[in-house]
Amino acid sequence: MSARPHKAASAAEPREKTLRAWLREFRAELIVWLALMLLAAATFVLAYLPLGPFHPLTSMGIAVAKALVVALFFMHLKRESATIRLAAAAGLVFLGVLFTLTLADYLSRPPGVELDAVRATRAQTPQQP
Amino acid sequence: MSDIPLRDVRLETDPHVGFETSYLGEGFSLWSWLTTTDHKRIAILYLISTTIFFFLGGAAAVLIRLELFTPQGDLLTAEAYNRTFTLHGVIMVWFFLVPVIPTVLGNFLLPLMIGAKDVAFPRLNLFSWYLNIIGGGLAVAAMLAGGVDTGWTFYTPYSTIYSNGHVSLTAIGVFVAGFSTIATGINMIVTVHTLRTNGMRWFRLPLFVWAIYATSLIMLLSTPVLAMVLVLIIAERLFGLGVFNPDLGGDPILFQHLFWFYSHPAVYIMILPGMGVVTEVITCFARRRVFGYQFMVYALLGIAVIGFFVWGHHMFTSGQSMYASLAFSMLSFLVAVPSAIKVFNWTATLYRGQITWEASMIYALGFVGLFTMGGLTGLFLASVPVDIHVHDTYFVVAHFHYIMVGGMVSAFFAGLHFWWPKITGRLYPEFVAQIAAGMMFAGFNLTFFPQFILGNLGMPRRYYAYPPEFQVWHVLSSAGAVILAFAYLLPMAYLLWSLIWGKRAGDNPWDASGLEWQTRSPPPKHNFVEAPFVSEDVYDYHPENAPRGSGADDRRYDDRDIAGEKADAAESGRRHRAAETPPATAQARRASKTREPSDGEGR
Amino acid sequence: MSSTVAGHFHDHRQQSRANTLGLWIFLATEVLFFGALFAAYLIYRVLYPQAFETAARETEIAIGTLNTALLLTSSASVAMAVKTARLGQRRATMVLLGVTLALGLGFLAAKGFEYHSDLTKHLWPGSADFPLDPPQTRIFWALYWIMTGIHAVHVTAGLGLWAVILTMIARRSFPLESSDKVEIAGLYWHLVDLVWIFLWPILYLVGRS
Amino acid sequence: MNEPGIWLPQASSEAAATDTILIALLVVSSAIVLLVAGLITVFAIRYRKGSPASREPLPSIFARDVEFGWTFATLGLFIAIFAWAASQNITLAHPPAARMEIHVLAKRWMWKVEHAGGQGEIDELHVPAGELVELIMQSEDVIHSFYVPAFRVKQDVVPGHTERLRFTPEKPGTYHLFCAEYCGTDHSRMIGRVVVQSPEEFAAWLTRQPQEDDLAKSGRQLFVRFGCAGCHEGQASVRAPRLSGLFGAPVQLADGRTVTADDAYVRDSILQPKRDIVAGYDPVMPSFAGVVSDGEIAGLTAYIRALRAPADGGVY
Known part of the structure; x- marks a missing residue:
């Protein structure tokens, strides 16, 4: 440019x-x-x-x-220099860690353990997996 | 204790080098202190404020231990006890443990150790202190106005719906203090990246600088999430914007995820600087290079990075999915490996050294012992079935106090005593300091070891009344707490005493290696009269009657390497001297001339 | 002239490198600050997809889209201002910063109007007559108010910064070409725009088909 | 239950499994602590300043190999411990069907237990020995945690979740029940007893319990738990109106009005005591709004209704 x-x-x-x-x-x-x-x-x-x-x-x-x-x-x-690109990426990388490990908890909850409200909504909408 | 061989300390003989020409001498009015941008003065301001918070939190701790002396709560009511342990938690975590070493020792020493004149953003550094004071003021105001009874963890829905304490005011206080930590973190990282003197390559940085660098990384990447969690609590309490409200389908476990994403890395913010201090002290008083310097650096960075993956081990019993718990348990075992490496390296550093037992060495070796016990009990808590038994019991209380009080506070006292001559130009009374160090080690173990047994017997945390069969251990613990309290008051007394009557320390009383010891103590305003030049590896120690050979830890540069560095240093020295016009007096230049490494005749 | 090299730096290059690195590290903390909110949104969207779609249909998509256009344009005008500042063209920089200020104020005005219409439709989760049915929609709206509220606070802070810099340029209190004030403030403004680039699709465009 | 020892009895099958891992970790940890502390003291004495021991520098390869050595040693040791601890959890992944399900309701500062047959208990849990029991737990307000140290089991009860806790009691006896997650003022009073009985005793105990819970009886316990008995009964230091024989009778108020003491009156005087004060008494009663739930007010009202005879302050 x-x-x-x-x-x-x-x-x-x-x-x-x-x-x-x-x-x-x-x-x-x-x-x-x-x-x-x-x-x-x-x-x-x-x-x-x-x-x-x-x-x-x-x-x-x-x-x-x-x-x-x-x-x-x-x-x-x-x-920009490598250090600055690293700083820019660092925020995103650790945000990714927060997303993945928190999702790991929510997605791997067996049927009996999830939130009551979630079980209720899933019961009402049968076509939702 | 007195027959233990001590290094005969070289005193400063030249009378008029010292106070007037140092950073302390150029104006002692309140205004000059409150608007200083000199990193050394800001370190002193932080030392005063963190000490006040330390004794405030410590007073709450003594109250708790006295209350638990008897099974039925008779000293405090349940309400008052809950607010006392919350005060102890909030003040100790956010206003003493997290800030103290990076802002006191880090602020003072980092620019000195890398040969810089000041930190990268001096005004931001002062602003960080003011943020810390405002945050602390708000938190203390909340405590005085009636206190908070949620514990320092603010678990919802108790903190957002049911607690009637001053949760929002405390949350705002901690929110502001969080930005003070972020400001310190930014300052430290940019300083290390941009202001290293010539010759100070990355792998010639002292391990204390690496520790502060790794700590700043964690500070910057975890504190914002805490800030947002506090905003969510305030939003729910004041404006009814219930993100974690179970009645609406919100999940309190999500709060725990976001909270512990900050709070576990926060415990590494607390311990890493301690590791850096201990490395400096052990290498100096064992007169040996650190064992496996690069492994120590990678261990620090390893802890900083893996520390972000492990927070789930706080939630094994909270209804988190069992598969996620196993994943977090695995990662928690991994994060223990770098800590183990560091402990083995400290121990190996003592091998074939010239060990002397100054007060800071007692604190440092105490740190290594107690941190080992703290770290290993962390393995108990990392394995899921054992944690299900001892979670939220006094086993956890003992674990984190072993790391924070046995580890970090001992390291802080080691650093305070080791660099006291450099900060104030005075020497503290050695014998009294050794007594205090021994007393702190004994008092600490008497206070917190019984709590491991209590935890295994099932005594839950945050109970102000407990079944009578636990009383014998609580009485032991409370007795230990009294000794510990006294052991903390003693250093404050003789350190203040040494300010006026202490012997005048020279530039390098311990004959330690490191750039901070090559300038005067207390250092001049711009740290170095002329820019220091670094040519050897860090920790250039070697034992008394050991030949300087080609051994692993005495790695010498070959001549071509040294010549190359001397050439580019001379060139940059010329450029630097041209840009700088300090009124360098004759003595100042003589006193701070780079000392020749003494071959074989060491004290 | 306050922007000469500060005492403890060797030269200008080192100082501007320090300023840029310091600002980028601050941007990383801002990414994580908003990131915690995005994490909460992500989890609840995975848990309650239907409720979030019914809730998102109630947002004012017209104003949201207008705001996106305003912020993207202000990002472009800031980029131009940074270029002209580096070239020392004082008048052009002032014009461009004025445009940026106008666009930013437009954003806030539209946001204020949108909040007003949301409140008249009782879309405040704390209010008793919240119109939407499954209670989880209140969580969406709680996140909506917190996310856009905090973003608006950041926009206001950015506009304050631009106003200060504009007056400093007008009073010639620092040499335009050798200072990186405009560039540093520009980086912050681009981040505020970046956050909105992600806020807009997840709050306004959900559940429209 | 209260013999002070250093180790808890192993009262459930989970306890035995957890204790083996706990003891193994204890052994490994004390070995490492002794190794480190021993080395430090040996080096401190052998290599103290001025001691004759040799200070030859260590050969360079020695340093690097030792470093890799103990790095992978600790890594291997920790992974082994993790695998062993995790293996015990994997078996829980697909649990056998529990024949016995007990519902537990945790609410601020008490445990309400309800057996399959409707028998209700407060702060107590009777379970038969040798049988897999599954607690289905819910919380009415904040996070609590059902913790039986002797069983080595603990499970947080999070509002909005239905938590399941599975254990097999083995040793008959009475054991502590604690709330392990901080839940407010009387967190340390939210304790109770778990009584493990032989199957026959348990069956006998079940039949002796009244089928449906007697409201007035639970009202009495609430009357004590919330401290009402402290003022409204016996020779309390605080002057408070006697409640025996109150129900249905007219009450003279301080502002001159007389009202009949019905359900609404009892409810109002619990939630807003300052509104209508009985003549001749000063307004010292604290409000229980937010502390007492509707179910409990129903219990208290039933209890007060049962207080007919004025003699000794009521029927238990």
Whole structure:
């Protein structure tokens, strides 16, 4: 994303900046912005389609894509040093640990042990596994 | 005790080097202390505040032990007892055990040990102290206003629906103190990453710096989850936003998952700095390099990482699924392995050393013994069937007190005594200190070993009245507590005494290796008159009558390596001196000149 | 000029590296701070899928989507502001930060309006006449109020930060090109946007098909 | 039950299994502690400052091999202990059907036990020896924990969950029952007894129990448990109105009104005692709102209704 350096980069650039010059200067950011808006629109549309069990998969997939776009381009993670990338990843890794081990408890509860409210709701909706 | 051979301590002979030119000398007004950004002064502020919290929590502990002297509760009512043990838990965990070593010894020594002028974000460091004080103030205010009776674990639904104590005020206090810990963590990690002096490679860092680094990792990755759990408690109590409310289908076990995801790594936040201090003290007073330096570093990082996988062993009896319990039990056994490695390495460090018994060495070896017992009883609690029997009994109370009081508090006292000459420029009275250390070790064992037996007999935790057959063990424990209380008061007395009447310590009274001992004590404001240069490995000790050879622990750099480092150090020294204009007086430069390693003639 | 190299750093590069690393570590703590909430949401969504879908249908999807657009655009304007700040273009940076402030305030205004309409529909879990049937829907709405509430607090903090930086640039109290204030605040703002990127699908788009 | 020893009797089959692992861990741990403490003292004496012992540096390979050695030794030892401890749990994965199911209701500061035949007990549990018993436990308010040290079993009772605890009592006798999870003010009073009887005795005991629980009798126990007896009975220091013969009689109130003491009056004076105060008494009674549940108020009212004869303060 190397934007061409603007000619008169001094503080007193000409007052009325032409739109085309402005677009050319921020070409990179505008492309990224457009990508984000498209992804947002996509996830919005997909939410209304009858995807059934695939809903969480698609909505989370697109959200992760948007997050990566913002992190890599807007937050310049692409050119940061390894330590900073490690710091960025550390939060997510240990969040993953919290998710997986907590889910391990809830998903592996045998039929007799789960919450009473859960047993009640599962009794009412037989087609739910 | 007096015939034990002691190192004859080299005193500071030069009268006018010392107080005036040190970090303590440049202004003693209240304002200069309250707005200081000097990491050494902030360490002193933390030392004062954590000591006050320590004696506040300790007073609650004495009350509890006196109450349990008799089977039927007669000193306190049930309500008052519940609020007392909650006060003891909250104050000790969040305002003494978690902050004390990283903020007192860590703040003071880390920049010195890596040759930096200050921590990376000095103002954030001061802000962290203020957060700690505000949080502590709120928690103490909640206690004075009537206290909390939920225990320091705040288990729902009791804490959110049924408790009528000041839960929200305490939760806000702890929430604020949590951000103080996060601020310290950020400061320490960035300092170690960016401010190491030239030659201070990662594997030349002293193990105390590694311990603080590993602790900061845990602080940063676990405290936010505690902050959110406290927000959820406050949201449910004040605004009725019941996330854990069983009537709505909420699950109190989910609260326990989120709470223990913080609270188990928190116990590693408490013990890792202690391990770092103990390594420094044992290597100095055994005059030997640490045994297996790289294994010790990987053990520290191993504990920090695996410590996040094991929290489920607090919930074996809570209705957590049996398969998850087995998984957590397995991971809990794994996390015990690095601790075992460290204990064996400390013991091996003593092999073929020149061991002397200064007070800090007594505390350090006491730490190794008591931490071993604490860690091994952790194995009992990690195996599911045994934990089902002894969970929530005094066996657990004894286990975590062995690690926290026997381990961490002994390590803190070891560090306090070891670096006292560096912090204050004064020497404490050695003989009295040895008596206090021995008394603390004896008092501790008398207090908490009977509680293992109580736990095995089934005495539950947090009972203020108990069946009469447990009384004999409680009487022993309460007697031990009195000795322990006295053993804690003694150091406070003679350390304060030494501030005025103590002998003046030189730069390096213990003849220890490490950058902090190469500058003056108490150190000047910017720590070093000229940037120190590191060329040898860390812990450059070797026993008195041992030849310097090619042995495993005397690894020498070959000449090409040393020449290369001297070249780039000279170049960076020139660049550094150009950027720095300290008013270096003649004596300051002479006193802090890098001391030549004394070949073979050691004291 | 307050942004010259602080005493204890050797040079500017070391100081800005320290600031960036420190901020990224703070972002990791923020990820875990919101992460605990996402963990609670994940568990309850797995336990009560039906109740969460009936509850999520009641959220104001129009305002939610508008807010997403506003925040994404403000993220772009911040990225531009960081670029112009590094190039020292003072006027362009001030304009872009002004746009960011406007978008942020728009977000808060829309959020306020949405909260108002939620309250008129008694969607507050504490209230007696909570309209939705299975009690677990109250857990969804409790999470909704806590998540969006704390996120709004972070947005407000971010806007405060931008306002301070904007006035400092206006008063020329620090050299624009050599300071990384704008970049550091930008990183924080992008995180606030990242959190919303995940909040929006799980709170508003659930149960729409 | 109360001979002070150092080890608990093994009163259930689980106790024997758990104790073997406990003792094994005790042996291993004391071995390691003695090893470490022994080495430290030996080194401290042998290598004290100025002692003649040799200080040759250790050969480098020696350091590395020893390090790997004890790393994998401890790893292997710990995994072995885990496998052994876990094996005992795996057998619980698919449990045999328990013939005897007892319902336990935990509520703030008492255990309500109900046997299959409807016999009710408070803070007591009678079980036959040698038979697999399954407790089906629920909590009415906060988290409690059913803990019988002599059986080495413990199970938290979490509100919103139905917890199951399975054990086989072996040795007849009376054992402690504790609440192990902190549950509020009288957490330490929420204790009781587990009585293990031979099957014949147990069957006899079952028949002697009244089939359906006598409400007034449980009301009496509540009357004592909540401390009402402390003031409303005998020569209490606090002046409080006598309740015998109260039910159905008119009551003169401090503000001049007279009301008949019916169910509603008893209920109100329990929940909001300050509302209508009996003439001649000062308003010292604490409110029991949130402490006493509706079921208990019904029990207390039944008990007060039974207090007809004014003589000695009531029928037990």
